[in-house]
Amino acid sequence: MSSISKPSVRHPSAQKNQIGLSKADYEGAMSTLCAGCGHDSVTAALVQAFWELDLPPHRAAKMSGIGCSSKTTAYFMKQSHGFNAVHGRMPSVTAGANAANRELTYIGISGDGDSLNIGLGQLAHAIRRNVNMLYVIENNGVYGLTKGQFSASADLGSMSRKGEVNEQTPIDPVLLALTLGATFVARSFSGDKSQLVPILKAAMTHRGFALVDVISPCVSFNDHEGSAKSYAYMRRHEVETVMTDFVPLRREIKVPETHEEMTVVRMHDGSEVRLHATAPGYNPRSRDMAYRHVQACIRKGEVATGILFIDDAGRCMHDMQRTVPTPLAHLPFEQLCPGSAALNHLMERYR
Amino acid sequence: MSGINDFAFKSATVNGTGSASANTLLMQAIFRMGIPVTGKNIFPSNIQGLPTWYEIRVSHEGFTARPPVIDLIVALNPSTYPQDIASLRPGGYLMYDSSWPLDPKLVRDDVTILGVPLGQMCREAFTRDRDRTLLRNIAYAGALAALLQIDMAVIEQMLTENYGRKKSLLEANHRAVRMGYDYARRHFDCPLPFRCEPMNETAGAVLMDGNTACALGALYAGATVGAWYPITPSTSLMDAFKEFCQEFRVDPDTKLNRYCIIQAEDELAAAGMVIGAGWMGARSFTCTSGPGISLMQEFLGYAYYAEIPGVFINVQRAGPATGLPTRTQQADLLTMAYASHGDTKHIILFPADPRECFTLTVAAFDAAERFQTPVFVASDLDIGMNDWMMPRLTWDDGYRPDRGKVLDAAALEQVKNFSRYLDADGDGVAARTLPGVSGKGAYFTRGSGHDKHGAYTEDSAAYAEVLDRIRRKLETAAHTLPKPVISRQDGADVGIVFLGSSEAPVREAVVRLREHGVRADAMRICAFPFAPEVREFLDRYKTLFVVEQNRDAQLRALLTIETGFPRDQMIPVLDFAGQPMTADELVTAMSTHLAGASA
Numbered sequence: 001m002s003s004i005s006k007p008s009v010r011h012p013s014a015q016k017n018q019i020g021l022s023k024a025d026y027e028g029a030m031s032t033l034c035a036g037c038g039h040d041s042v043t044a045a046l047v048q049a050f051w052e053l054d055l056p057p058h059r060a061a062k063m064s065g066i067g068c069s070s071k072t073t074a075y076f077m078k079q080s081h082g083f084n085a086v087h088g089r090m091p092s093v094t095a096g097a098n099a100a101n102r103e104l105t106y107i108g109i110s111g112d113g114d115s116l117n118i119g120l121g122q123l124a125h126a127i128r129r130n131v132n133m134l135y136v137i138e139n140n141g142v143y144g145l146t147k148g149q150f151s152a153s154a155d156l157g158s159m160s161r162k163g164e165v166n167e168q169t170p171i172d173p174v175l176l177a178l179t180l181g182a183t184f185v186a187r188s189f190s191g192d193k194s195q196l197v198p199i200l201k202a203a204m205t206h207r208g209f210a211l212v213d214v215i216s217p218c219v220s221f222n223d224h225e226g227s228a229k230s231y232a233y234m235r236r237h238e239v240e241t242v243m244t245d246f247v248p249l250r251r252e253i254k255v256p257e258t259h260e261e262m263t264v265v266r267m268h269d270g271s272e273v274r275l276h277a278t279a280p281g282y283n284p285r286s287r288d289m290a291y292r293h294v295q296a297c298i299r300k301g302e303v304a305t306g307i308l309f310i311d312d313a314g315r316c317m318h319d320m321q322r323t324v325p326t327p328l329a330h331l332p333f334e335q336l337c338p339g340s341a342a343l344n345h346l347m348e349r350y351r
Numbered sequence: 352m353s354g355i356n357d358f359a360f361k362s363a364t365v366n367g368t369g370s371a372s373a374n375t376l377l378m379q380a381i382f383r384m385g386i387p388v389t390g391k392n393i394f395p396s397n398i399q400g401l402p403t404w405y406e407i408r409v410s411h412e413g414f415t416a417r418p419p420v421i422d423l424i425v426a427l428n429p430s431t432y433p434q435d436i437a438s439l440r441p442g443g444y445l446m447y448d449s450s451w452p453l454d455p456k457l458v459r460d461d462v463t464i465l466g467v468p469l470g471q472m473c474r475e476a477f478t479r480d481r482d483r484t485l486l487r488n489i490a491y492a493g494a495l496a497a498l499l500q501i502d503m504a505v506i507e508q509m510l511t512e513n514y515g516r517k518k519s520l521l522e523a524n525h526r527a528v529r530m531g532y533d534y535a536r537r538h539f540d541c542p543l544p545f546r547c548e549p550m551n552e553t554a555g556a557v558l559m560d561g562n563t564a565c566a567l568g569a570l571y572a573g574a575t576v577g578a579w580y581p582i583t584p585s586t587s588l589m590d591a592f593k594e595f596c597q598e599f600r601v602d603p604d605t606k607l608n609r610y611c612i613i614q615a616e617d618e619l620a621a622a623g624m625v626i627g628a629g630w631m632g633a634r635s636f637t638c639t640s641g642p643g644i645s646l647m648q649e650f651l652g653y654a655y656y657a658e659i660p661g662v663f664i665n666v667q668r669a670g671p672a673t674g675l676p677t678r679t680q681q682a683d684l685l686t687m688a689y690a691s692h693g694d695t696k697h698i699i700l701f702p703a704d705p706r707e708c709f710t711l712t713v714a715a716f717d718a719a720e721r722f723q724t725p726v727f728v729a730s731d732l733d734i735g736m737n738d739w740m741m742p743r744l745t746w747d748d749g750y751r752p753d754r755g756k757v758l759d760a761a762a763l764e765q766v767k768n769f770s771r772y773l774d775a776d777g778d779g780v781a782a783r784t785l786p787g788v789s790g791k792g793a794y795f796t797r798g799s800g801h802d803k804h805g806a807y808t809e810d811s812a813a814y815a816e817v818l819d820r821i822r823r824k825l826e827t828a829a830h831t832l833p834k835p836v837i838s839r840q841d842g843a844d845v846g847i848v849f850l851g852s853s854e855a856p857v858r859e860a861v862v863r864l865r866e867h868g869v870r871a872d873a874m875r876i877c878a879f880p881f882a883p884e885v886r887e888f889l890d891r892y893k894t895l896f897v898v899e900q901n902r903d904a905q906l907r908a909l910l911t912i913e914t915g916f917p918r919d920q921m922i923p924v925l926d927f928a929g930q931p932m933t934a935d936e937l938v939t940a941m942s943t944h945l946a947g948a949s950a
Contacts, residue, residue, distance in 0.1 A: 058790035061631075079790030083630065084797040085623065086649050092578075092620035096627025096635065097786070099576045099611040104631075104787045122623070125616040324607040328575035329632035329785070331609055333752055336573040338599040340746040343571070347743045350557035351383065 018054040026051045028078040033068060038190035038216030038231075039138045043075045045193050046107075046136075049200035050077060060105040061097060065090040065119060068145055068218070069111030069138035088119025091126035091135075095317065098131055101327040102318050105204065106133035113143050116152035116171045123173075127180045130208040132316045134200070137173050137211070138190070140218040141229035148221035159226030172298065174308060177211045178291045183314035184210035185290065186307045189234050190217070198244040198273075199307055205267040208316040215303060239297055242284050242306030245274040265310055273307070284310050353440070356386050356411035358545035359418030360495065362425040363435045364488070367399030370427070372513075373488035374405040375738070377495060380505045381409055382558055382740065385550040389415040389855075391737050391931055396583065396676040402431045411550060415704075415739060416856035419935040422545050423498070425491050427469070432457055444543065446494065448487070450474075465539055467494050472530050477523065486527035493531025500542035502549070503532060557743050561734035562638075564705035565664050566591035567744065568712025569636055570599065573752050574662070576635035577612045578624030583676040584732040585638040585666035618643035622650035625661040629654070630796060632785040634716050634752065636662035641670045641683050644690065651725050652691025653798045658772070658781070658821070660719035660755070664712065664728040666735040669929040678929030679732035681851055682901035687727045688879055688909055694818060696825050698832065699727040699879040703854035704734060706741040711877075714833060717753040722828050723783060731900075733852045733931040756782040760789045769794065771805030772817050779824030825880050832878035835885055843870040845945070846892035848921070850876040850906060852931065853898050859934035860941070867942060871896075879909070886914040894948065895921050896941055902927040 014022035026047040031040050050060070057079040064070035066087035073082045085093045094106050115123045115137050126135070141154040150158075153173065154166045177185045184206040188196040196214065203210035215234055217223045223230045263284055265273040283289050290309040297304040324331070338346075364370035374390065381388040389408050395401035408418040420440040426432055426447040432454070436445055441461040447453055449466025458464065469490045473483045496503050506528060514521040535541055565588050569577065579589045593612050600609040615621035621637045628635035639647070644665055654661055667683050669675035687699050698718055700711040712728055719726040756776075763769060763784065771794040772781045781803075784792030794805040802813035803820070838861070845864075849857050857873055864871050874888045889895060889910065897907040904923040911918040924940045926932045 058793060059787055061786050074795060079793045081784075081786035081793050082795040082797075083627075084795065084799065086653050086798060089619060089623045089650070092615065092623025093627035093630070095613065095620075096576060096578060096624030096629075097631040098627075099578075099613060099624065100628035100631035100633035100635065101787060121616055122620055125620065129613075318611075321611050321613075322606075322608050323611050324602050324605065324609050328609065328611060329628075331575065333573050335609055336575065336600065337571050337746075337750075340748050342599065343567075343744055343746045346567075347557050350559045 017051050019056060021051065023047060023051045026057065026077050028075040031075045033071060034220050036219040038140065039069055039072050041190040041193065042136065042138055042214050042216055043072050045196040045200055046076050049197050049204065053201055053204060055105060060107055063090050063094045063106060063108040065110050065114040067111040067114045069109055070114060072109040072138065088114050089122055091119065091122040094133055095126060095129060095131045098133065098317065100329040102323065103327050108133050108135045110135065110137050112137060112139045112141060112151040112153040116173060124180055127177055127182045127209050129317045130183055130314055132208055134203045135209060135211050137213045138216040139173065139213050139229065140216050140222050142218050142222035144218050144221055155228035158228045161221050161224055173211065173213045174294050175291065178287055178309055182211050183208040183311040185309040187213045187305045189215045189238055189305060191231060191234065195240065195244065195305060202244060202273040202307060205269050205271055208314045234303065237302045239302045239304050240306055241279045241282055241293060241304045241308060243278055244307050265312055267312065284308060353422050353545045355546060355548050356409055356550060358422040359406060359408040359420065360423040361404055361406045361421050362427065363402065363404050363431050364427045366395055366397060366401050366403040369485035370405065370488045373492040374407065376506060376509055377492050377501065378407050378738065379509060379558060380501050381547055382553050383505045384502050384547055385553050386547055387411065387413040387552050387740055389740060391417055393930065394677050402428050409547060413552065414859045416859050417931045417933045419933055425495065427491065436462065467491065467531065467534055472534065473527065476526060476530060482523055486523060489524050489527040490531035493528035494535040497532045497535035497541045498539065498543050500546040553740065555742055556740050558738045558740055559705045560736055560738050561702065561705040561708040561730050562588035562666065562736060563591045564708035565712045565728065565730060566595055568709040570595045571746060572634060572713040572716040574634040574636050574716060575610050576628035576633045578615050578621040578635065579637050579639065580615050580618045580621050580643060582640050582643050584668055584736045585640050585664065587736065588638040588664060588666065618646035622647035626650055626654050626659050629661040630659045636664060638664040638666060640666050640668045642673065644683055644686055648691045651697065652693060652695050654725045655691065655695045655697065657796050657798055658723040660723050661725045662715045662719050662728065663725055664730060667729065667731040675929045679931055680900050680927060680929060681731060682905065682927065684905040684909055687729060696880060697725055697727055698722065698828055699729050700833065701729050701850040701877055702734060703851055703875060704741055705739045706744065708734060709744050718828065718832060720755040721753050722780060722824055723755060729851060731852050756780055758782050758784050758792060763789045763791045770803055772801065772803045774820050778827045779820050780827065829880040829882055832882065834882050835877055835888065836875040837872065837888060839872045840870040843872040844893045845869060845871040846888060846895045847871050847873040847898060848876065848895065849898040853900060856932040856934045856937055857898055860937040863934055863938045864941065869945060881913050886916060889914065889916045894945065896924050897921045898924040898937060900926050900932060
């Protein structure tokens with residue numbers, strides 16, 4: 001993954017967050033993606049979200065696989081450890097890292113090729129394990145780095161830049177995640193920062209696996225007429241299902257409740273997510289409703305966005321494993337090694 | 352061969368009929384009589400219904416290789432009667448279930464046939480079908496106790512230990528074992544000429560399989576993350592680790608676990624989890640077998656290049672492909688040494704027995720962190736799943752894990768700019784930092800081309816510099832890993848090179864060769880990359896045999912590649928049929944060659 005360093009100049013009057021960092025402190029290397037790439041907009045949203053969350057960069061781990069999307073991890077929070085894994089296998093590396101140190105914040109960035117083709121199995125099992133992480137799919141329906149092949153999320157009948165028509169049904173990551181029991185499922189559009197930032201913040205504070213599928217057009221290979229993942233298509237077909245506000249509890253911000261139907265979700269860190277249904281009667285706590293709604297939108301050629309489902313009572317991997325709160329990587333050796341007396345005693349069983 | 356405390360017997364049964372407990376009972380009873388004993392389970396790759404055998408060798412000399420001949424067979428599987436009877440040595444004994452007639456065509460004049468109506472006795476003594484089937488095995492154990500003079504007091508004590516909490520089960524077992532014992536005493540001339548007499552050779556020993564010992568090694572080394580995908584013959588390793596963790600690693604106050612064991616969706620994921628946890632600073636490991644190693648290759652190459660520790664215990668089985676899942680081999684050597692694409696080389700440690708499974712698993716965690724790289728422990732099915740007699744394991748409470756060069760927050764304060772892949776000490780090993788400690792130590796772990804600072808590069812010189820340093824790092828490792836174990840005899844001009852579970856047959860073969868007037872030195876290789884002593888040994892001998900359990904002489908190839916020693920100067924002695932080797936076949940192969948060379 002290529003990257004170019006950015007100058008580290010800070011404007012002295014730049015606004016600081018609660019831990020004294022400016023937004024520039026949440027940036028990373030200069031992007032080498034194509035000009036206008038949707039992924040860079042996602043990067044900007046991530047920077048904004050993490051800055052607003054007052055996240056200490058060195059307490060986060062940025063995980064990715066292979067592909068254009070997976071470069072994103074280099075472009076934000078350069079003071080975080082990053083891990084650019086092998087193609088499609090980021091979820092397992094993250095699960096292992098999380099097993100070793102549950103205290104860090106895990107941010108996985110992947111693409112539709114990485115997650116829905118080569119890595120579909122690992123994505124599915126990370127959902128089943130409910131690994132505590134934010135998992136962003138930058139979804140453009142195409143392989144960018146190898147110049148334009150369809151990915152598994154390419155819509156039926158959509159056309160490649162060379163005019164080839166996709167005849168295979170797509171894998172929808174949102175429907176997949178809902179089916180597999182994901183505890184947080186959202187979709188957004190890279191060009192809609194006002195929606196994406198609160199979704200990312202809510203997903204970050206969710207305890208468990210939070211999938212955020214972001215339609216992120218590829219300007220080089222999938223932004224043409226006939227594509228169902230282009231800017232133009234998204235602007236015509238995006239349907240906001242749930243409007244999201246994220247309210248950190250430590251800040252006294254009153255959010256005007258402009259919608260009658262609102263669900264307040266208290267996150268594990270005490271903050272609140274307020275979900276305003278824009279689809280009439282929509283209940284983001286109903287997995288069945290989420291599934292039906294997303295499918296209905298797909299049938300109409302629309303893309304449902306917002307936090308589509310949230311289950312804040314789900315048990316994450318460490319809950320299921322019943323691990324101690326101290327990170328396993330930090331446990332003192334004395335607590336791990338039973339010692340010579342125990343071994344002597346144990347040997348009696350093998351006589 | 353074949354006398355007091357020097358014989359072998361074999362049970363031929365049907366998989367899933369409960370014979371394992373009878374065989375274990377017999378072997379353990381002999382062991383408790385102070386007599387060196389070893390058992391080899393030869394079982395099919397299914398759950399129920401196919402032929403299975405268990406060979407028990409009694410050896411006052413302490414030899415633990417497969418027995419050269421079988422003195423007595425307990426034939427309980429009619430479908431294998433012909434081959435079982437054929438495999439007996441002349442003068443041997445066949446014990447069969449005489450509840451049903453034996454085909455007269457199978458009778459051999461040079462074999463004594465002992466019929467015991469095991470089925471009939473159990474039908475009369477027990478009412479439940481399950482008891483009638485399972486206790487037939489305990490009954491044959493009783494008959495063997497009479498024939499081989501195995502101490503019934505020891506057997507009955509063991510039954511009490513095993514079934515003491517279930518009174519009805521205990522009574523039934525006691526009854527069955529007595530039934531077989533009494534029948535044999537009444538009908539046969541007990542004991543046989545070859546039989547047991549108490550010794551005092553097992554006082555400081557235990558019976559343990561290698562997978563259990565590896566699991567203990569991981570526990571004692573402080574491994575906290577285990578990720579795996581079930582595969583024969585490694586499955587019992589993680590099962591044992593879990594049981595030990597449940598016993599020793601649960602917080603007494605909160606009842607929460609100081610470990611995390613993840614059953615992955617496949618071996619690819621297991622390897623990813625090991626690497627993720629190793630990157631985060633936990634001691635992590637997986638256990639698998641050849642097909643799993645094949646799937647893990649991509650991550651092994653990644654971890655080699657990105658320099659991430661992890662322990663990969665490979666309990667080898669017979670390949671290629673699915674091969675023979677329940678048969679043993681040493682055929683993954685080249686795969687482990689150079690796993691993955693590109694220029695790679697991996698550290699491998701070769702335990703010869705369960706005791707070394709324990710010590711070398713601990714050593715593997717130290718090497719993995721010290722050299723920031725994947726480390727294999729190359730066990731095999733013979734070591735992993737068979738019970739071996741071995742000295743009791745001991746532990747030095749002064750041991751502290753070698754965490755290698757890890758810069759903590761205070762150390763990072765002293766560094767102007769942290770560079771991940773900088774060889775500051777000239778030993779090829781760069782310092783690393785752990786996530787979550789300090790922003791100053793943050794770096795990007797990548798499998799793509801990187802320079803010594805950790806930054807992405809496609810610059811030829813910067814890329815080559817890192818790759819070459821990793822080569823130097825492995826050279827450093829070669830000097831610190833366990834040295835080869837060399838046994839010498841005065842005037843030897845024959846050298847034998849081998850590794851792993853070949854130890855038992857080679858050790859015995861060296862003694863037998865000496866009886867034939869051949870003096871051979873032997874070198875057991877314990878680690879790869881090879882220590883300098885390996886090449887020094889090769890250079891000493893007029894005749895050099897390389898003994899290994901694979902078809903293509905992989906160890907010999909590795910020796911040539913890595914030391915430059917001419918391949919045609921090493922005579923391969925190979926056994927790749929899937930069973931542990933016997934000393935006899937080694938002696939025959941080497942003697943034949945030596946006779947041909949001198950003719």
